[in-house]
Amino acid sequence: MRPVLDDSVRLTGEGVLILDRRVFPARQEWVLARTAGEVAVAIREMVTQSSGPFYAGLAGLRLSARASRGDGVDTALKTLADDGELLTAARPTNNHVRDAVREVLSAVTAVSSADQLADVVEAETARLESLYRGGSAELGRLTAQLIPDGARVMTHCWMDAYLIGLVQEASRAGRTYEWVVTETRPYLQGARLTAHTLAEFGFTPTLITDGTAAAAMSPQSTLGPIDALVTAADRVTMDGHVINKVGTLGHAVAASAFGVPFYALVLSPDRTAATASDVVIEERDGAEVLSTLGSRTASSLVERGYYPAFDVTPPRFVGKIVTDRGVFEPARVGEYHLGSHREQNS
Template sequence: MAGLQAIRYSRGKLEVLDQLRLPHEHHYDEVNTAEEAFDSIKSMRVRGAPAIAIVAALAHAVELHNGACTATAPEDVISHIDARLDYLKGSRPTAVDLSNAIAVLKVAIRAAQIEGLAHPESRDAILNAYFQAAENILEKDLQNNTSIGSHGATWLQQQYNAGPARKISVLTHCNTGSLATSGHGTALGIIRTLHTSGLLEHAYCTETRPYNQGSRLTSFELVFEGIPSTLITDSMAGALFALHRERMNIGAVIVGADRVVRNGDTANKIGTYSLAVLARHHGVKFVVAAPTTSIDLETETGAGIKIEERKKEELTQISGAVVNSDGTVDPSRTARVAIADQTIGVWNPAFDVTPHELIDAIVTEKGTVVKGANGEFDFRQVLPERWTRIVGK
């Protein structure tokens, strides 16, 4: 799995895999400042809601470790950290993991300030509290992903009475594996667990236009892991589902989430909503895999989610490594080509919102949540303290 790590970290040093160069080249960028992290996230050299939060938290840990904060008074240290975290929060507004991680970090440094008020070394206590909290975000994410894989595979096994003689196939969208997390993955983590448990017949992945995370990244991970898999274009999903009963045995669509709001509406990579509609029409289960850090209880419905829009060139141009005449790929030579009239107007939302009505299950590290009698998801069991604090009942 080391070759698939998106993030390599030791205290004082952070390296982030440049995912724009995959699958043809492995190159890690050193990230030493919040500005470098912001650029890495904004340019999508690192992407995936969990990975975004981890890189932001650890990048600031690195610059703090390297002496970026010269303040000595505890309140000034906290003010400095707050300002840097607020700056990083603007790098990707749709993914809630980032804002949740920032909230956790702010709580941790304030707790350290209170505990250290009577001691002259309280500045160091605040910095150490930040380091420990940021590193815990990295460590906990891997644990969460492993649990999500287990819970999701168990739920699907129960739905289809799956076993070695009755395997299921699945479709996934975008990239939700080791490259989007600290390791194992969320939606792709479920697929990994199905595979290792002998329950997976075949995995299909969409190319995920316009940024092609599926064709560039997910297909790479599936091949690397030796999982039987096939790449399709986004527009082929309906045809695949139409054949599933007779030939393909598609049991589920499994996707990740950048934000799940209180009623279960889910923001994820553009094209997810279309897959949910197609899945419902064809009787295919639609499963969202999301750590509880991706759940936003403060936003009641999907109408309150801010959807990021990206530049028009992602639709009108494409770049990649040059293919030689003999079919080999030369990553040292890249080309950018036009694939549309460069004057056409473009609408390019990075995400869409899938209504909770179209989702069958939301798998978290604390268990699988299904809809209640009112047709909505109830997160009180998996997030009791946060639910009481935010919702109050």
């Protein structure tokens, strides 16, 4: 089966339809973005998250190229580059859109007309989406090898294509898991997106508040032992730091303290980020934490909030980093770019 959220970005004759994950699953509403700039706004305003901005970014590049048909080639190239900058800047911490824009711009350097540019962009974005989906399935296959059948797995936030790949590949390997899902304040992606998708797959996930994660992993937990903490990584640096949804750091520290292995999934470490200081950590408007799903939850007397959207987990708190080329110890993740590593897992 294909979960609803796995088909949440659709390119039409009018523009890009993006399923509004801010209100899903209570409502299935679609936001129409008619230009690449409007796609960037939708990404920045959290209409879509996790893998969603990658799919939306590719669709935005297609919109840009289609709109330039008939223009001069220099104009079309400049428009594509400008729109690529808008899409890249929408949410700077995750590098998937940035890398996709670079790949597409590299592919069009030798085009001789705007029409040819549009054709190349169509082909290149389709190729990149196929690679992303295939890589996500490979992450799932390798992660399933690390986690035994029947394990109780905790996850944080919304892993999107990585989660879907893990569930599907584990099923092919004859493995099934129990799931513990953090709610993920303030947008509740875990409560709404992760838990819903797992339920679509037939699981009965246990939902916990973000502040319960450490207690759930402790020996005193009445929930039962947590066998693994598994999350996506928005970025992994060459020295093994994991950047992911804020809260991941605290969960990883607790997992380390209680002997729970933490597996972080990413297609590839970012070769342009030697250390965590090379990564821009997005800080969103602190007012966002004063409300939940549009309803104010803080006292009317409270005016100030603080919301870094991501945090940085040092490699000493990370068990393994799973990539589409194999499983790495954090200190050796830079070997990914040597292209020959693949750790064998039983």
